[in-house]
Each structure stands twice: as C-alpha cells, then as structure tokens.
Amino acid sequence: MRYDIAIVGSGPAGLSAAINAKIRNKNIIVFGSKDLSSKVLKAPKVNNYLGLPGIDGKQLKDNFKKHIDSMGIEITEKKINNIYAMGEYFSIMANEEIFEATTVILATGVEFTKPIKGEEEFLGKGVGYCATCDAPLYRDKKVAIVGYNHEAEEEANYVNELAETVYYIPMYKDEISIDKEIEVIKDRPIEIQGENLVDKLVLKELSIDVDGVFFIKDSISPNHLMPGLEMEDGHIKVDRSMKTNIPGCFAAGDISGKPYQYIKSSGEGLVAGLSAVSYLDKK
Template identity: 65%
Template sequence: MIYDIAIVGSGPAGLSAAINAKIRNKKIVLFGTENLSNKLTVAPSIDNYLGFFDISGEELKDKFQKHIESLDIEINTNKITNVYAMGDYFALMSGENMFEAKTVIIATGIQYGKPIKGEEEFLGKGVGYCATCDAPLYKGKRVAIIGYNKESEEEANFLNEIASKTYFIPMYKNEGLYRSVNIDEGIEIIKEKPLEIKGSKLVDKVSFKHKNIDVDGVFVIKDSSSPKTLVPGLESHGAHVKVDINMNTNIPGCFACGDCAGKPYSYIKSAGQGQIAALNAVAYLEKLKKNNTKTE
C-alpha cells in the first residue's frame, strides 16, 4: 500500500496533522509511541492551550487519545530510522520493514543536548537509533545501549537475547530513575557519561573518563531523532528544520511542523502547525493528481 500521507511523530503536531488529513479522507499512517508523547505526559500543568486550562499533561494526552480514537486513527509503533525521497514517493524505513507514501510530515519534536562525539560521524557505521530494528546485525556481537528514556531499557533487554555482551548506559537526568532501572541479568550497567564513540571505518569502542569498552555497535535511544539524520538532504538551521509559512521543507512533498520546525516550543503552536502541514500536504496531493491527469 502507498499511503497518501505518512506522519512521523505522535505529539501534538503529528496528531493534529493526522486528524486533519483523516478528515480530508486521505490514507494516512501515523508513526509514534503508545503514550503519544513523553514530553506531554510529564507536564505538571498546562495553562496556555486554548479551551483547556489548569490541566495536566496526562489529562491533555487522554483527550488527544480520545480524539484520534473517534476517527479510527491508530498509532503505528514501528520506529522510523530513515526517510528517503524517491521521486514520486517516499520510502520510510524501520529495520527490514519499508512503508511508502506520496507525502511525509516530520513531527519528531526537538532533540535536547548535543550528540555524543562520534555519534553523527558513525551513524550507519555501527551507530543506530533503533535496537529492535537492527538487532539481527549484532547476533553474537558486543553492543552498547545509550539510553535517554525508560523505553531504552526494553531495547537493551531485547538486544541482550542475541548479543554476546550488552552494556547499558543510562543518561537519565532524573537521578531517581537510576534506582528503578529494569535491566535483565547479564547486562552490564555503566553509570558514567560516555565521552566519545570511536572507531576507524566502523565503531569499535566507547570511551569514558576512566575506561574504554570494546563494542561492535552502539544504539542511542532518545525520545526523538534528529530530522537531518532522519531525512537525507533535509535543510536545517541548527537543531531545526527549515520550513516556509506553509510548513514546506526544501524537499517537495516533505513537510515539517511542531518543535522540530523551530521556536517557540508550545503545544498549541505545534497543533496549529500540524494542521497547516496536513492541509498543504493535501493541496500537494491534489496538484500531483492534476499533473498526472494532464500527462495521460
């Protein structure tokens, strides 16, 4: 199946894009997580979302959930690691799985903090962002999981079933989370900040202040992926995707919205941009349809 619109990200921007595209009767696929948005669920109070004041992030998330369920929109939990522009369509990769869509909306949120030294240099050369996607490549090998969220623990446990040695490096800012790390027996936990991912042509070690560990692969598990590593050729300005007022990127048929498209970082702004992206994706599809009709 070739979808009309593929949406990557299930925060307010992605969800808004999904409902507006669905209302316009487009075939959509929405990639995200079951809890929709980690950033949203931890918000203690939201007071600037029109119509919903003095509401917790968890409560707002529940309202978002009911809205998408009312339109029969489901979350596809396959983690998209690459999006390739193929001319007439886009190929979205998740491990051995590939999804095809005529247009793509990037709503991945913003990455906080700088990448680890060597992370971007060795992307695709031993560094990856989805352990469950690339696990078969590391059967019987030594791997490290650098985890920025609790979901990374599940990926470490999964990978440990096939790897010869698994290291887990928790990068949680909340010290309390360290005490609740749910890691299977046999996984070595390193509670030290990694300084650099090293190698020659491929990754071969991770260095810390007081030691190095030899590895064949490193997985960096974050809440969001950098759009410029997700979509080759996508123009960015710092951490943000370059977009125009209609949420167009430099790649025809590819749109971006929400935090990844720039400041201010606001739930209501993200929802508004999601609508703009969806409506312009619909207009782009109509333009494609007319052009194809003329050439027939």
C-alpha cells in the same frame, strides 16, 4: 498499501495534522507512541493553551486521545529509522518493515541531547540509532547501548541474543528491566574513539572496549532520519506552508523551530496537514 499521508510523531503537531487530513478523507497512517507524547504527559501545568486554562499534561493527553479515538485514528507503534524520497512516493523504514506514502509530515519533536564527541563521525562505522536493525552485524561482538527511554531496554534484550557482551547505559533514573546477563553501567558517555571503526566508548568514570554503540533516543536528528533535508539552526527549514525542500515532505512542531509550545505545534500541524492535502489534490 500506499498511504496518502504518513505522519511521523504523535504529539500535538502530528495529531493536529492527522485530524485535519482525516476530515478531508485522506488515507493516513500515524507513527508514534501509545502515550502520544511523553513531554505532554509529564507537564505539571499548561497555562497558555487557548480555552484550557490550568490543565495539566495528563488531562491534555487524555483529551487528545478522546479526540483521535472519536475519529477512528489509530497510532502505529513503530519506530521509524529512515525515510527515503523515491520521487512519486516515500519509503518509510521501520526495522524490517517498509511502508509507502505519497506525502510525509515530520512531527517528531526535537532531541535535546547533543551528540557526544565522535558520535556523528562514526555514524555507520560502529555507531547507530536502531539496535534491532543492525544487531546481526554484531554477532559475537561487544556492544554498548545508551538508552534514553524504556524502549531501549527491549532493544538491549534483543541485541543480547546475538552479541557476546552487551553494556547498557541508562540516561534516565527509572527502574530498569533487562536481561540479567546485560551489564548495567550508570555513567555518562563522553566520547567515542577508534581508527576507521569504533573500538572504545569513553565514559565519565571509565572506558569500555566495544565494537558498536547504539544511541536509543526519543527522536534522531532529522537529516539522519531523511537524507537531503535542508536544516537551519538545528531544525528543519520550512516555509509558511510547512513545506520542506523535498517535494511532498512537510514538517511541523518543535522540529521546525522555536518556540517549543504546544499551541504553536498544534497550529503548525493544522497547516502541514492542509498543505499535504493540497499537494495530493493537485497531483
């Protein structure tokens, strides 16, 4: 199936785009999380969302869920690793699965963690962002997984079935649930070293010899997600219609720039959704 619109992200921007595209009878797919948005869910209080004074993040998330449920919008819980513009459509890679859509709306939010030294230099040379995609390349080798969320634990368990040694470095304080054979290192990564390929991960307190390092984050840099995207000050460059430099691709929310506010994201999601609909109708 080729969808009319693929929406990557289930926060305020992505859901706003989804409901407005659905109202206009477009065939959509929304990639995201069952929690919709971890940032919304954790907000102690939201004071500037028009019409909802003093609401907390959980209440806002529950309202979002009721809205999309009432419209029959489902969330596809798959992590998108790459998106490629194929001319007349987009090819969307989710581990071993491939989805197709005529248009794409990027609403993944922003990743506030900056790359460590060597991370971008060794991308594709031992550094990756999807452990389940590249795990077969590290059979019987040593791998470090730097996890920023609980989904990283599942990826670590999967890699552990193939690799000789797996080190897990959690960047969060919650309880960890992984295979007992995996060595957990509670430290902070500082640098990736190597000649042509990765051979060492330097942490604040120690260094470990590894053949590969995976960073499992809530979102990855947009220009790594979709090659060819024009960036500006660390965000996707868009116009007033939320169009990017790639025809058929739109972006909304935090990923398109500051201020990082829920109400701004919702408004941009609306615009992106309507722009995608207009693009389809013209085609």
